[in-house]
Structure formats: structure tokens, C-alpha cells
Amino acid sequence: MTTDGGKDPRWTVGRLAELTGVTVRTLHHYDEIGLLVPSDRSPSGYREYSAADLERLQQIVVYRRLEFGLDEIADLLDSPTSPVEHLRRQREVVMSRVGELTELVGAIDKALEREMTNQPATDAEIREIFGEGYSDEYQAEAQDRWGDTDAWKQSAARTSTYSKDDWARIKQEMDAINQGFVDAKRAGLPADGTEAMDAAEAARQHIDSAFYDCPPSFHRNLGEMYVADPRFAATYNDLEPGLAQYVRDAIHANADRQEGS
Numbered sequence: 389m390t391t392d393g394g395k396d397p398r399w400t401v402g403r404l405a406e407l408t409g410v411t412v413r414t415l416h417h418y419d420e421i422g423l424l425v426p427s428d429r430s431p432s433g434y435r436e437y438s439a440a441d442l443e444r445l446q447q448i449v450v451y452r453r454l455e456f457g458l459d460e461i462a463d464l465l466d467s468p469t470s471p472v473e474h475l476r477r478q479r480e481v482v483m484s485r486v487g488e489l490t491e492l493v494g495a496i497d498k499a500l501e502r503e504m505t506n507q508p509a510t511d512a513e514i515r516e517i518f519g520e521g522y523s524d525e526y527q528a529e530a531q532d533r534w535g536d537t538d539a540w541k542q543s544a545a546r547t548s549t550y551s552k553d554d555w556a557r558i559k560q561e562m563d564a565i566n567q568g569f570v571d572a573k574r575a576g577l578p579a580d581g582t583e584a585m586d587a588a589e590a591a592r593q594h595i596d597s598a599f600y601d602c603p604p605s606f607h608r609n610l611g612e613m614y615v616a617d618p619r620f621a622a623t624y625n626d627l628e629p630g631l632a633q634y635v636r637d638a639i640h641a642n643a644d645r646q647e648g649s
Contacts, residue, residue: 397439408446565590569588571583573630611638
């Protein structure tokens with residue numbers, strides 16, 4: 389720092405960089421674009437920054453930390469705005485970010501807790517993911533019908549550990565498989581064609597990996613249920629009229645293909 393007769397302090401670009409933590413290269417850039425032009429030059433031509441320059445740099449640094457662009461900062465600083473107004477504006481932005489960051493921290497903490505405790509998803513979280521496709525009544529009826537089967541026990545053991553993220557992934561995979569059936573049917577492709585059978589095989593493998601062992605013979609039974617049970621049929625037919633029968637036929641065709649290979 390230098391002084392002019394003990395009055396106004398002056399800083400060289402190097403000393404200003406040391407004082408503020410802003411690099412010399414950045415200060416040079418601010419000078420080149422007119423965002424922070426030093427108030428004076430030494431007899432040798434070196435940049436010299438005044439107290440007013442330092443105050444402007446402090447404002448620039450705050451706005452940059454608030455992710456304002458350089459052009460936007462220049463407009464703000466060159467407008468007829470008092471330092472108090474600048475500080476109030478900055479405070480408003482910071483407080484809005486505080487709310488956002490607090491919510492983000494809360495979400496991260498919940499995710500961290502689930503990961504550290506391997507906490508399974510709650511029924512409410514599953515309903516949130518699957519919407520109307522999931523109900524407590526459906527679950528109770530399914531347990532009454534199949535609760536004593538090996539498939540139900542295996543599925544219950546697997547799904548009891550699934551987190552909300554696991555269920556979201558499973559739902560996304562199911563939607564993709566169903567879309568494969570819809571696309572094949574809308575394209576006029578036969579249920580025993582390659583595309584439809586591939587969709588059926590993807591559905592069988594998805595059940596096998598996510599819920600319980602599902603060999604082709606067992607998958608046939610599921611295909612029959614998809615048309616015999618009005619609720620299962622509605623799930624498919626709501627996606628595309630006649631899709632339940634199409635899926636059933638594709639499952640049978642794929643089972644024939646798998647068992648014949």
C-alpha cells in the first residue's frame with residue numbers, strides 16, 4: 389500500500405490481490421472489461437487502486453458469490469444505487485438462498501439417514517411412486533391369496549429392504565416395459581412377433597430380478613391373470629385398448645420360445 393502525502397491509500401495490483409484474495413489475473417480482466425478500472429497509475433505506469441476501488445471490488449466479490457454475471461454486476465454498480473441499497477439487495481438474495489439451502493440440506497439428511505440405516509420405503513412412499521396402482525386393499529388381498537406361496541415369501545423378503553429410490557427405479561423399469569408393449573401393438577406388430585416377445589421377456593426378467601423367481605411356465609400363469617382379473621386387465625387396457633390380451637398372448641408366445649430353446 390502507498391499513500392499520497394498520508395491522505396488517500398493506494399494499492400498496487402499485487403498488494404490488492406494479497407489483501408482480497410482476488411487473483412492478479414482476475415483484476416487485470418476486470419480492468420480490461422471496465423468493471424474495475426484503477427483510479428490511478430504510478431509514474432511507471434503501474435495500476436494503483438484507491439479505497440473507492442477497494443469498496444467497488446468488495447461489491448463485485450459479493451455479487452459474484454451470489455452468481456451474478458459480470459455484465460449484470462457492471463449494470464448494478466454503475467446505476468445510481470447507494471451502498472445501503474446494494475447491501476439490502478444482496479441480503480435479500482442471500483436470505484432466499486438460505487431457505488433453498490435449508491430445504492436441500494434437509495433432503496440430503498433424509499437420504500443420508502436412509503442410506504446409513506438401509507431404511508426401507510414406507511407404504512406412503514410406495515403409494516407416492518405408484519399412485520393409484522398401489523393400495524393397501526390390493527396388498528391385503530394379494531397376501532390372502534398368495535401369502536403361503538414361495539413366490540410371495542421370496543418377494544416379501546426382497547421388497548422389505550427396498551428404499552424409496554429402489555421403488556422409483558422399479559416403477560421406471562415397469563413403465564419402460566409397458567411402453568414396449570404399447571409401441572409394438574400400436575405399430576400393428578403381432579403378439580407372437582419378436583418385438584412383443586422381447587417385451588414379454590423383459591417383463592419376466594424384471595419380475596425375476598426384482599420380486600421372485602419367474603420361469604416361463606410361471607409367467608404363463610401371470611399372463612392368464614392379466615386378462616382374467618378385471619383390475620389387472622384395466623391396468624393394461626387403460627394404457628392401450630386391448631393391451632391386456634396382447635400382453636397375455638406375447639407372454640405365451642415368449643414362453644414357447646424360451647422353453648423351445
